Amino acid sequence: MGEDYNTSITVIKNNLIVALPAEMTDSCIQNIEKMITEKAYQKNIHGVLLNFSMVTVMDTYTYRAFEYITRVFSLMGIQTIWVGLSPGVVFGLIDLDVAINTRIKMAVNLEIGLTLLN
């Protein structure tokens, strides 16, 4: 407990909206993963929106972890969309030369993300 604070999970019309905190530790990401996969399984979820708009720091590990989560969801037949990566975070990821998975769907804000899900 205490690790996963600031993460809010909302369910709207079979879609799961996960607002991620500004900074995440490794164990925090694992907690989030566990929480959202279980919730998605229980509540008959069709799509997941990962909201990164509050995230200020993202390293290779964090990127990989969320890519992994996205793949887990796709195996469960759930579409995942990354939303609101800020320019600074993107700049950092490109600087780190992260191998970007172009198959993951991204959106600039929640509204566009939701229309992409429907």
Add this chain to the structure above:
Amino acid sequence: MNKKFQEADDKLKAQILDQIPTPVMAVNKELIVTYMNEAGKKLLKNRSEDIIGIACKDIICTDQCGTDDCAMLKAMRSGKTYSSRTEATLGGQTIPLEFSAVPLVDDSGKIIGGLEFVLDITERVLYENRLKEQNHTIREMSTPTIKLWEGVMVLPVVGVVDSMRAQHMMESMLTKIAETYAKVIILDIHGVAAVDTAVANHLIKITKATKLMGCDCILSGISPAVAQTIIQLGIDMEAINTRATLSDALTEAFLMLNLEVNKKKQ
């Protein structure tokens, strides 16, 4: 005879020191001024008697005075030369200075103080600032991100793409996408004379970055010559959506946004 030479030599040395056009100052280990040449006195608008015996921080006041950053202290401690830039307050005026601090040693090689020579770089700093401003202006001019349609942005690139410029282009594009929620961005490289591996790499990086923001990037303005070079160099551009002209790219953007342009019925 020898002594006479020595005296003449000493006099000459003092004259040489006094005639050097930049200020030279010597201090002892307690940072009390022991010598100041003519140029230094002129800069300080002060007479010799008032200077010698005063702590150097009382004459030339900088931000480093009294801290561990003091170049003179560092030079005396390590026995090496330290050069640095600072701003000094002289008689209520702040002027940029460049200085070198050297440890002063006696015949036996013991460090007895420090020697400092100072250059007034007001002119140079002015020039540098102007250059920086111009650089900024040129950079701003060289990367305009223009809104072409609702959700469509275009960034025309003219000239040479180096890594600095590519970074700036990426920065400008990403902030614009975040501001306007654009869905498609067209990168028009019509004005880029040569595309080599480095430039292509930058372009690929930019498209990846826009993808992460949830915005599709179309690369347009690829002339036959550029296309041929890219293929000859063996660069893999498969991951990027490329079009020959800006109008082709715009058509593609309309397709992506499910828009249709029709001729008005007569």
